[in-house]
Amino acid sequence: MRRFLVARLGWAIPVILAILIVNFLIIHIVPGNPIQALIGDFPAPPGYADQVRHEFGLDRPVLTQLGLYLLNLAKGQLGFSFANRQPVLGLIIERAQFTLLLMLPALAAAALLGIVMALAAAPRAGSLYDSGLTALSLVGFSLPIFWLGQLLVIVFAIKLRLLPAQGMFSLRTRLTGWAYILDVGWHLILPMFAVTIYYVAIVARVARASVLDALSQDFVLTAKAKGLSRRHVLWRHVLPNALIPVVTVIGYNFGYSLTGAILVETVFAWPGLGNLFITSIGNRDYPVLQGIFLLTAIAVVIANVATDLIYAALDPRVRAAGFRHA
Amino acid sequence: MPQTKPPILQLDDVRLTFRTRAGTVRALNGASLTVHEGEAVGLVGESGSGKSTLARAVLGLNPERSSRIEAGRILIAGRDVTRLSQAEWEAARGHPVAMVFQDPLSFLNPIMRIGRQIAESIERHAPDRRVEQRVGELIELVKLPSSLARAYPHELSGGMRQRALLAVALACEPRLLIADEPTTALDVTTQAEILALLRDLREKLGMAMLLITHDLGIVASACERLYVIYAGRVLEWGRAQDVFGAPAHPYTVGLFHAARADRDAQGRFATIGGEPPDLGETAQGCPFAPRCPKAMAECARAMPHASVLADGETHAVRCWLYPPTRESETAVERLGEA
Ligand SMILES: Nc1ncnc2c1ncn2[C@@H]1O[C@H](COP(=O)(O)OP(=O)(O)O)[C@@H](O)[C@H]1O
Ligand SMILES: [Mg+2]
Numbered sequence: 001m002r003r004f005l006v007a008r009l010g011w012a013i014p015v016i017l018a019i020l021i022v023n024f025l026i027i028h029i030v031p032g033n034p035i036q037a038l039i040g041d042f043p044a045p046p047g048y049a050d051q052v053r054h055e056f057g058l059d060r061p062v063l064t065q066l067g068l069y070l071l072n073l074a075k076g077q078l079g080f081s082f083a084n085r086q087p088v089l090g091l092i093i094e095r096a097q098f099t100l101l102l103m104l105p106a107l108a109a110a111a112l113l114g115i116v117m118a119l120a121a122a123p124r125a126g127s128l129y130d131s132g133l134t135a136l137s138l139v140g141f142s143l144p145i146f147w148l149g150q151l152l153v154i155v156f157a158i159k160l161r162l163l164p165a166q167g168m169f170s171l172r173t174r175l176t177g178w179a180y181i182l183d184v185g186w187h188l189i190l191p192m193f194a195v196t197i198y199y200v201a202i203v204a205r206v207a208r209a210s211v212l213d214a215l216s217q218d219f220v221l222t223a224k225a226k227g228l229s230r231r232h233v234l235w236r237h238v239l240p241n242a243l244i245p246v247v248t249v250i251g252y253n254f255g256y257s258l259t260g261a262i263l264v265e266t267v268f269a270w271p272g273l274g275n276l277f278i279t280s281i282g283n284r285d286y287p288v289l290q291g292i293f294l295l296t297a298i299a300v301v302i303a304n305v306a307t308d309l310i311y312a313a314l315d316p317r318v319r320a321a322g323f324r325h326a
Numbered sequence: 327m328p329q330t331k332p333p334i335l336q337l338d339d340v341r342l343t344f345r346t347r348a349g350t351v352r353a354l355n356g357a358s359l360t361v362h363e364g365e366a367v368g369l370v371g372e373s374g375s376g377k378s379t380l381a382r383a384v385l386g387l388n389p390e391r392s393s394r395i396e397a398g399r400i401l402i403a404g405r406d407v408t409r410l411s412q413a414e415w416e417a418a419r420g421h422p423v424a425m426v427f428q429d430p431l432s433f434l435n436p437i438m439r440i441g442r443q444i445a446e447s448i449e450r451h452a453p454d455r456r457v458e459q460r461v462g463e464l465i466e467l468v469k470l471p472s473s474l475a476r477a478y479p480h481e482l483s484g485g486m487r488q489r490a491l492l493a494v495a496l497a498c499e500p501r502l503l504i505a506d507e508p509t510t511a512l513d514v515t516t517q518a519e520i521l522a523l524l525r526d527l528r529e530k531l532g533m534a535m536l537l538i539t540h541d542l543g544i545v546a547s548a549c550e551r552l553y554v555i556y557a558g559r560v561l562e563w564g565r566a567q568d569v570f571g572a573p574a575h576p577y578t579v580g581l582f583h584a585a586r587a588d589r590d591a592q593g594r595f596a597t598i599g600g601e602p603p604d605l606g607e608t609a610q611g612c613p614f615a616p617r618c619p620k621a622m623a624e625c626a627r628a629m630p631h632a633s634v635l636a637d638g639e640t641h642a643v644r645c646w647l648y649p650p651t652r653e654s655e656t657a658v659e660r661l662g663e664a
Contacts, residue, residue: 218433222443222491222494225385226494226495227451228416240437240438
């Protein structure tokens with residue numbers, strides 16, 4: 001198991017490095033000028049732009065900049081955000097927390113709901129309930145998430161005035177303690193709902209297929225033949241076998257969820273990583289963009305390794321293969 | 327041979343159909359069969375003749391929505407189970423009838439330890455037993471090393487898996503064990519070991535066995551009586567020694583040739599020529615007639631009643647080559663079949 005982990009993580013380092021370099025080059029090749037974005041439309045003295053450019057090292061050749069960036073990275077320095085006037089690392093960590101606050105509960109809820117729905121539907125494949133579920137999850141899956149988000153805002157925030165439309169805090173008050181937590185939770189409901197619907201649709205679809213597959217396996221017949229109840233067969237034999245592909249889908253989605261929230265965060269003005277990403281593109285804030293890419297790459301790798309570990313925990317056959325090959 | 331013991335399983339003219347996209351499949355077309363307490367009975371037939379369907383019907387394991395018992399009765403220890411609901415089936419399965427299946431790998435849960443799979447049967451059927459100890463006993467009973475309780479199916483050889491599957495079934499403490507081609511997936515040496523084990527177990531536990539196979543050789547070594555099934559119909563049945571001594575139905579004769587691996591002039595193994603029957607049609611005559619080397623005009627018209635062949639009423643056949651007489655018809659009734 002240890003060797004398996006070391007091998008997987010060792011492989012991850014060159015992958016992440018390659019992602020960083022490619023992204024670095026793409027950002028710098030795409031037209032746009034960070035200095036202009038930084039100074040804005042104010043009339044600045046002619047030497048000022050050059051001075052700023054020099055200050056941030058942007059007058060050097062791209063490859064030199066890349067070298068410097070990697071050198072700093074090796075020292076644990078992600079650089080400084082031009083636009084936010086703040087070190088990149090702190091900025092990204094702060095925003096990543098907000099994103100996780102949104103995505104973790106949403107993904108967990110989606111996983112649970114999706115699996116339970118599939119368990120209820122698959123044994124009655126073809127029934128009205130099952131067809132309804134399939135249709136709904138197809139709709140949920142193909143609804144553009146920003147459209148759904150705006151619909152939610154219109155209905156619940158603007159028409160019904162039940163929930164806040166945007167942001168993470170109430171702006172006019174300064175809350176502390178429980179009141180603060182409740183306030184954040186209050187703002188969390190709508191965006192979380194939008195994300196959950198999207199992922200429930202994905203999980204339910206995959207889970208339904210894999211529960212159906214597990215139900216048709218021969219060992220289900222053995223379990224029935226010994227007189228086990230339908231419920232016991234479903235929860236103890238079918239579900240654990242069906243979970244294996246579902247875990248894959250959830251795990252891989254989890255890795256991307258850090259930035260996957262871009263659309264939702266934009267619609268709901270949620271101050272997470274996705275939001276930071278969009279504003280940083282507008283600002284040509286290279287160090288922040290690079291930092292987000294780095295974090296995403298690391299998150300995807302970690303999520304994939306974690307997925308493989310859960311996989312191995314669920315399936316002794318994978319465990320055996322893992323020990324042998326890694 | 328008059329049987330003194332009461333029947334543990336009786337199928338009485340059972341007709342079962344599957345609904346498929348391609349139409350109705352008539353898998354059992356009036357199958358009748360009896361297994362008495364403690365008795366070892368073989369059910370033999372080519373692949374597709376309805377053996378598994380019959381076995382599964384006994385435990386209500388055919389697909390709930392696509393299969394239907396159209397007519398006939400299935401009695402387990404005298405109790406009619408033909409029209410049980412799913413909830414009633416859950417209460418009825420495993421005891422007194424348990425079942426082992428053909429492919430021991432796919433029929434074991436791949437991600438559950440062998441010991442747990444056995445323990446589930448114990449907890450269901452003998453919950454007051456000390457489960458762990460009982461698992462150990464069962465593993466010993468099927469002659470597996472006790473360490474295998476903690477193993478997963480993929481870590482076992484084919485023969486060991488079949489033993490494990492056997493332990494799962496025996497944990498239900500059945501009075502009748504249905505074994506559906508328990509050795510088909512195994513190599514010849516392992517086959518012999520499993521058959522020997524089955525014989526031992528039957529003696530030790532005094533349980534009855536319905537052994538399903540397409541291989542007559544296996545029946546010869548393991549069973550007292552046998553039924554020969556084709557297209558969901560029993561064509562011949564009787565005491566093993568009588569049927570083996572003088573197989574009557576041309577289909578049975580064909581199976582014997584195949585079992586002895588007779589080679590024809592070109593050195594090919596003998597099989598029964600022709601295609602298996604179309605189960606979508608309701609056959610009026612004998613289902614084997616289109617492939618039968620001895621087919622006559624009558625064969626296509628109607629299925630004959632059974633006629634008893636041997637003295638002592640131990641061997642019967644349904645074939646126009648042996649037209650039933652009035653005496654033989656009453657004898658068949660006394661035999662408890664047809
Ligand atoms: N679940 C099912 N749905 C449709 N047809 C089936 C099903 N199970 C078996 N059959 C059909 O019933 C016939 C008998 O099959 P089976 O009982 O498996 O034969 P055997 O065990 O003797 O090989 C075959 O024609 C098979 O295709
Ligand atoms: Mg079969």
